[in-house]
Amino acid sequence: MSPTRCSRRDNDRFSDLSKEADGMASLLDTIFADESLANRLAQQPVDSQTLTLVGDDLHLPDASAGLAHADEGFVATRKVVVFGHTAAASEDQSIRVDAVSGSDPTSVTATNSTPAAVVCADDAEYRLIGKLGSGGTAVVYQAHQRAIDREVAIKMLRSELATDASSRSRFLTEARVIGSLDHPNVIALHDLCVDEHGQLFYSMKRIDGTSWNQQIADRSVEDNLTILLRVADAIRYAHSRGLIHRDLKPENVMLGRFGEALVADWGLAIRVEDTRRHANATGGEAGADGNQANANERPLAMIGASTAIGGTPAYMAPEQALGDIVAIDHRTDVYLLGGILYQILTGQTPHHGRNLLECIHAAANNRIEPTDVEGELIDAALKAMATDPNDRFTSVEEFVAAIKDHRTHQESERLVRRAIRRVWPTDPASVPSDPYEQFRVGEALLHEALALWPENQRATTMLVRTQLEFARFAADQGDLDLSMRLFESAGEGESEAAMRVRRDLQRRERVRESQAKYSALFTQSPEAGLLIRWRDGAVMEANLACLSLLGYEKDELVGKTIANLSIWACPDRRKQFIAQLSRDGQVDNFETQFVRKGASADCDTAVKMAGGELVPGVMDVLISSRTVEVGGEEMLLSTIRDISQRRQAERNLEQSQRRLRDLQRLAGLGTWTYDPNMKTVSWSEEAFRLCGRDPRLGEPNLQEFLSLIHPDDRSAVIQAIERALHYGASYQLNYRQRDDQGNYRSLLSRGRPVLDTDGHTIEVYGILQVAPYNNTVPSPNHVVRTSS
Structure with missing residues (x-):
């Protein structure tokens, strides 16, 4: 049932449902039965404060009576130093209405404030610093805990309620509820105590921040959704512990300066328990079958606030506003989460009225304030706030999944927008140089969008449009195979455009069959191709790649002889090529140099190609x-492959290696490697010089190398090598090594192992240099030995 269409019949149905709870009077019935209470509520403004009616107001049995003092034997006594005055409100006994605020210093209360005595003690555990907020039953202070030297928040039962058993019981229960919840998004309770005057209080983590309601209007929807998901995690955890919060709203969520989001004020929490305790707590009568009436339908037993009906009218679920305690379950919290989501999206609370009484009426009838907001999130909020709990999300998990689905859909839509900008850019400067890349990236983004959200119709539509435009472009470029695949992927394989491409494909296949012996030259192959008549060297055909490579137009090349074109940079290499071809009938990967049109073999100048690109006039080819x-x-x-870049890279590498050798010699630094699998050692040229070994002798193997080490240093070298091979440990050590002249040279070597994916050493490499004079001998993990 939609919450925005709640009818009079719906209200009557919920009124009847609430009266079915044995002994449970409707909240509205109670209000209208008490003229003073109704008038008082009609005069109260709608300020999003919590409304609580307790047992005497509703004429309900107090299931917690007699339990408060019985459980207080476990509560430790703590001394508290109070600075200044504290508010000690007295209830208005005629209406018993509490406006409860967990920590808001501006909250409205139906109480009067009287000063309390100032208590001072040098050995007090807690020192009150200032008042953070107050409610009808408790006051919240900022305090300093002496033993641990930390700032905490203290919630203290009001002095005029100190002797009230039910108030003490509810206060104790609230503390124990918070203490039982070990979750990062629930305020941590530190201590539950009674002061030297018998007043109950508990200390909890003090959050350096503000309540969510003070920031919700200034934060983005995404930021608020992130906070809401954290709140939902806390409530999901509470539900797993059998607890229902009943008063979820931004005011009861504290936001810290460092990203914390903590659910507070569990004073109205109830626990789901067995049906027998529920029946005993509600005073249900036995039915015709001898069982407690409704016991199997609503397994709820109230804790702490067991006889308290309440919540915040601006957010209340209908069952709360109707006062039907036994109808409240985890779906009530789902409703409240939906109300917060509604506020995030619309900027207003779900229920409104000219006064508090009208707001309660709106909640009881589930009248939701109208909004123009549309989309998945508002639909999720309205589903969570459905009048019938059976029409809501069945769990917090489902509610969270709906929000996460929305975020997934948003990401999918973001990918669609990126694809559109990629394929159809509005800024000419952002048009990619390669149209193939333009279409392929756009197509990939749309596929990714559909992978996130397969039902994204916009992504599906844009994918088909992209594929069709890509297909037409590919056909214009002669890329018929790709064009046909794209038409078929878009579901347009039988369209008129696709049929034209198919006919072109068939025609091309026939041409390929007729030119089977040399057709590979004239396809879209990236390699240049030439067909030359053997008897006179005349060029009979040249493919587009060849024309592009050499810089000729087709009529400038075809029909001309190779000898007259001066393509070969070196005539001697051409003679060698012809001789090998005449002898063997074929030549493979013959390396030479060709000259582009407009260049000279004698001067390696750059030439401008048809596209305006400057390229070297002489190129290396195979x-x-x-x-x-x-x-x-x-x-x-013949096929011709341009290898200029590769040859240039080889020349650069050769030059770099030559410079490296020179630098190593200048720096007196040699390099070496050891392959433990092949048992081979490799030295650089400088390493031979440093070790005084003739390069013609080659590198020593491991055993020979160890035999060259001074006997006093050999064990340290062996140990370092073994640690590198077996444990992958790097090392640095000084040792003395015998040269070809029989003299010992003091050397410093640093080694580092290379490990495979299984953690085995597959290579050890390092550097070698003349050892500095150093007489220290560090630990075996970092061996340094100097020559004597």
Whole structure:
């Protein structure tokens, strides 16, 4: 049932439902039965404060009577130093209405304040610093705990309620509820005590921050959703412990300066227990079958606030406003979470009225304030606030899943927007240079969006549109196979455009069959291809890649002889190529240099290609050629691969290696490696020089190397190598090594192992240099030995 369409019939149904609870009068019935109470509520403004009616107001049995003092034997006595005056309110016994606020110093209370005596003691455990807030039953102070030297918050039962058994019982129960909840999003309770005057109080973590209601309007929807999910985690945990909060609202959530979000004020919490205790607590009568009436339907037994009906009217679920305690279950908290979500989205609480009584009426009838907000989140909020609990989310987990689904859908939509900007950029400067990349990235983003949210219709529509445009572009580029695949992926494989591409594909296949012996030259292959008549060297065909590589137009190349084109940079290399081809009938990977159009083999100048790009005039190439028969005439089929970049990289590497050798010599630094699997040692040129070993002798193997180490240093070297091989430990050590002349040289070596994925050492490498004079001998983990 939609909460925005709650009818008079719905209100009557819930009134009847509340009266079915044996002995439970409706909250509205109670209010209207007491003219003074009704008038008082009609005069109260709607200020989002908690409304609580206790047992005497509702004429209910107090299930907690006699329990308060019986449980207080476990409560320790603590001395408290009070500075200044404290508020000690007295209840208005005519209406017994409490406006409870956990920590808001501006909260409205139906109490009067009288000064209390000032108590001072040098050995007091707690020293009160200032008042943080007050409610109808308790006052919250900032305090300093002497033993642990920390700032805490203290909630103290009002002095005029100190002798009231039911008030003490509810206060104790609230403390024990908080103490039983060990969750990062629930305020931690430190201590439950009674002071030297018999007043109950408990200390809890003090949050350096403010309540959520003071920030909710200034935060973004995403920030508020993150906080709401943390609150939901705390409530989900409470439900797993059999607890229902009943008063969830932003005011009861504390936000710390460092990102904390903590649920507070558990004074109205109730516990789900067995049906027998529920029946005893509610005073249910036996039914016709001898069992307690409704015992199997509403397994609730109230704790602390067992006879307290209440909540915050601006957020209340209908069953709360109707006072139907036995109808309250975990779905009531789901309703309250939905109310907070509604406030996040609309900026207003779910229920309103000109006064507090009208607000309670709105909650009882589940009249939700109208809003123009649309979307998944508002739908989730309204479902959570459904009039019938059976129409709500069945658990907090379902409610959380709905919010997370929305976030997933948002991410999916974000990917769709990125894809649209990629495929159809509005800024000319952001148009990619490669249209293929433009379409492929857009298509990939849309596939990712659908992977997150398969039902995203916008993503599906945009994917089809992207694939169709990509298909048309590919067809224009002659990429017919890709074009056909895209048409089929978009579900347009039988469209007129796809049929044209299919006919072009068939025509191309026929051409390929007729030119089977050399067709590979003239496809979209990236390698350049030439077909040359063997008898005179005339060029018969050149593919687009070849024309692009050499910088010629087709009519400038086809029909001309190779000798007249001056393509070969070195005539001697051309003679060697022809000789090898004549002898073997084929040549593979023949390396030479070609000259681009407009360049000279004598001067390696840059030339401008058709696209405006400057490239070297002389390039390194690999030629592979075969003699084939085409149309009864012998032809030379050649492919040309530009390897200029590779050769340049090789030349740069060779130059770098040469510089490295020079730098090593200048720095007196050698390098070495050891392969434990192959048992081989490799030295750099400088390492040979430092060790005084003739490079013609080659590197020593491990055993020979160890034999060259001074006997006094050998064990340290062996130990360092074994630790590197077996434990992957790096090392640094000084040792003396015998050179070819029989003299010992003092050397410093640093070694580092290389491990495979299984943690085994597959190589040890390091550096070598002349050892500095050093007589220290560190621990074996970092061996340093100097020569004597």
